[in-house]
Amino acid sequence: MKLLVFGFGYSAAALAENLSPEWEVFGTTRSEPGRVRAAGATPLRWDADAAEIAERAREADALLASAAPAEGHDPVLARFGEAISQSKARWIGYLSSTNVYGDLGGAWVDESAPVAPTTPRAKARRRAEIEWQELAAAHGLPLHIFRLAGIYGPGRGPIEKLRSGTARRIIKPNQIFSRIHRDDIGGALAASIARPEPGAIYNLGDDRPAAPEEVMVHAAGLLGIAPPPAEPFESAQMSPMARSFYADSKRVSNRALCKKLGYKLRYPDYDSGLRAILAAERETPSHPPDRS
Numbered sequence: 001m002k003l004l005v006f007g008f009g010y011s012a013a014a015l016a017e018n019l020s021p022e023w024e025v026f027g028t029t030r031s032e033p034g035r036v037r038a039a040g041a042t043p044l045r046w047d048a049d050a051a052e053i054a055e056r057a058r059e060a061d062a063l064l065a066s067a068a069p070a071e072g073h074d075p076v077l078a079r080f081g082e083a084i085s086q087s088k089a090r091w092i093g094y095l096s097s098t099n100v101y102g103d104l105g106g107a108w109v110d111e112s113a114p115v116a117p118t119t120p121r122a123k124a125r126r127r128a129e130i131e132w133q134e135l136a137a138a139h140g141l142p143l144h145i146f147r148l149a150g151i152y153g154p155g156r157g158p159i160e161k162l163r164s165g166t167a168r169r170i171i172k173p174n175q176i177f178s179r180i181h182r183d184d185i186g187g188a189l190a191a192s193i194a195r196p197e198p199g200a201i202y203n204l205g206d207d208r209p210a211a212p213e214e215v216m217v218h219a220a221g222l223l224g225i226a227p228p229p230a231e232p233f234e235s236a237q238m239s240p241m242a243r244s245f246y247a248d249s250k251r252v253s254n255r256a257l258c259k260k261l262g263y264k265l266r267y268p269d270y271d272s273g274l275r276a277i278l279a280a281e282r283e284t285p286s287h288p289p290d291r292s
Contacts, residue, residue: 002026003193004053004060005041006076007067010156011095011148013039014186015064019193026056054083062091062193065132069124074131085139091196092136093189098147098178098203100126104250106176111147111201111256119244142198146189149205149252152270153182154277158219162228167220169213170246172233177212178205178252181273184265191263202257208269209251215270222274 001023005012008027016025016039025041033043044053057063057080065076077084084092101109102116117123129145136143152158161167188204213230220227233246257263267273 001061002056002059003062003064004028004056005064005066006053006080007065008036008039008041008043009066010153010182011151011185011189012064012066013041014153014182015189016041016186017183018186018190026060028053050079054080057083058086058088060087060089062093063087063089064093064095064189066095069121069128072124072127074128077128077131077135081135084141085135087141089142091142091144091193093144093146093192094129094132096129096145096147097122097125098149098205098250098252099248100129100147101248101250101252103248106174106249106251108251108253109203110253111203119247121241121244122248136198142196144192144197144199145201146185146192147201147203147252148185149178149180149203151182151185152179152273154280156182157274157277158216159223159274159277162216162220162223162225167216167228168236169216169228169230170233170236170238171213171230172246175211175233175246175249176209176251178203178209178250179215179270180204180206181267181276183276184263184267187266188257188261188263191261195261197261200256200261202261203252203254204257205252205254206265206268206270206273207254208271210270218271219274222278 003023003025005027008029012027026044027036027041028044028046029036030046036043067076099122100115100117102118115126117126132143185204217227
């Protein structure tokens with residue numbers, strides 16, 4: 001069986017690791033074919049291999065779109081929408097974001113809630129979701145949408161930021177985020193491929209939403225170092241993009257993922273996820289962190 005990934009990166013590599021040896025994985029890339037090969041997949045250049053990408057999109061058993069919106073629209077559909085409309089895939093996945101729900105003031109939200117994106121990035125994500133849904137409806141495609149919470153894992157997250165000296169402890173009262181370990185992204189996607197439900201939307205987040213400063217302090221404790229100094233959000237110097245991450249506050253429910261799909265989280269909270277990262281480092285200390 002064959003999987004084609006548009007935009008092969010951190011999350012797609014986790015899916016490749018979770019698929020059985022019977023799966024052959026191809027991943028598009030603009031500039032880093034070595035990272036695709038390192039994950040056990042065959043790289044396809046976005047520009048140079050466009051004809052082959054289109055052909056594989058038509059013939060693949062599964063497709064995953066992991067590319068972020070560009071100029072307000074989905075770049076995959078802009079270039080390969082016609083080929084995807086002719087796809088024989090029995091499963092198509094689109095990686096979106098929980099930011100499409102907007103600001104809930106820390107309240108819980110599930111997939112049945114209306115979406116109300118507040119930032120330009122969130123609005124672009126929602127437009128991309130709609131573009132995929134419209135294509136799926138027009139051609140009977142087995143689309144599944146995955147709304148990802150904040151992603152962390154080996155080489156990415158508070159541990160990496162603390163070690164690099166880029167960690168910050170921004171304090172914004174009542175700010176709550178959900179997050180998901182990259183291994184649970186891969187596991188959830190593999191579970192969905194094994195049990196397709198066309199039209200399904202799943203939130204990918206763990207069981208313990210928390211304030212970002214809480215997670216940073218905890219990670220510092222695990223490393224045995226002092227956390228970075230507290231900075232009030234109102235006076236903190238941040239780029240517009242960094243500040244936009246604090247625009248929304250909500251707790252994202254994973255009930256559909258865990259109950260409907262039946263996926264069991266490997267890391268149900270940030271403590272278990274961070275401890276697993278450190279444990280894996282102790283077992284393979286020479287392995288460099290993945291920064292893709």
